[in-house]
Amino acid sequence: MKKFLLVISLLVALPYSLKAQTATFLNPFRIPILDLEKYPPCYFSIEIDELMSKEIRVYTLDSLLNYESVLFKDADGKEIRKIEKQYYNNNRNLQYNKDSDLVLNRSLVENYHENGFLKSRELWDGENVEEGDYFDKSGNPIEKPIEISPEPFDGMNGWMKYLQKSLKFPKDARKQRIEGTVYTVFELTEEGKIENLEIMNPEQVHESLGNEALRVIAAYPYTWIPGKVDGENVRVRMRLPISFRQ
Numbered sequence: 207m208k209k210f211l212l213v214i215s216l217l218v219a220l221p222y223s224l225k226a227q228t229a230t231f232l233n234p235f236r237i238p239i240l241d242l243e244k245y246p247p248c249y250f251s252i253e254i255d256e257l258m259s260k261e262i263r264v265y266t267l268d269s270l271l272n273y274e275s276v277l278f279k280d281a282d283g284k285e286i287r288k289i290e291k292q293y294y295n296n297n298r299n300l301q302y303n304k305d306s307d308l309v310l311n312r313s314l315v316e317n318y319h320e321n322g323f324l325k326s327r328e329l330w331d332g333e334n335v336e337e338g339d340y341f342d343k344s345g346n347p348i349e350k351p352i353e354i355s356p357e358p359f360d361g362m363n364g365w366m367k368y369l370q371k372s373l374k375f376p377k378d379a380r381k382q383r384i385e386g387t388v389y390t391v392f393e394l395t396e397e398g399k400i401e402n403l404e405i406m407n408p409e410q411v412h413e414s415l416g417n418e419a420l421r422v423i424a425a426y427p428y429t430w431i432p433g434k435v436d437g438e439n440v441r442v443r444m445r446l447p448i449s450f451r452q
Contacts, residue, residue, distance in 0.1 A: 226255040235406040319343045351435050356394050356442050359428035373422050376414035386411040387449045388419035396439040398429035419448035
């Protein structure tokens, strides 16, 4: 394959004055927390907004770096480049590195195994992978893994029919004309069973909407079709929005 353009992701200090710096406590899904007594934080973020760049760093409560990004702008304020890095919580190794040209809509994306070896390196053109290299946990080149995403027992059309039939708009929220989207997250086992179902944005939605979203997902009467990698069932972390509109 073609050689990848070598991208040096150095965070260079730009000669511009600091405009603003803010600190925010975050929940386990890196969503800002309003009520710290009700929702104990798992992370905190530091945001530094300068004239031609915006930097965000997310730390665990013991001040270990979990995520960082730098957004670069041109002299007119147009966003031109973004660098993102995610780190494993258990050993602080780099999990992924993404360097995006926002003008050309092209990205270089690197994913890493937990042991620190490179897992994949892909060059993206928009939403499509233009070329890529893939490696096993020992760093040996391999063919691109064949990944199949999980889906409900009778597909997404069947899932939507189930929601239309089973989802109930809570009376208290309806009376107050409250709407919203509940973002749920859960783990789907190798057998297609739902585990560890949670709400990602509990403070952003009415409590009864959140409870109904949890109820309808947990009450799904079928096991899901599990995700697969190279023909083997794998555990997958799923994110699923449930919208309530009147």
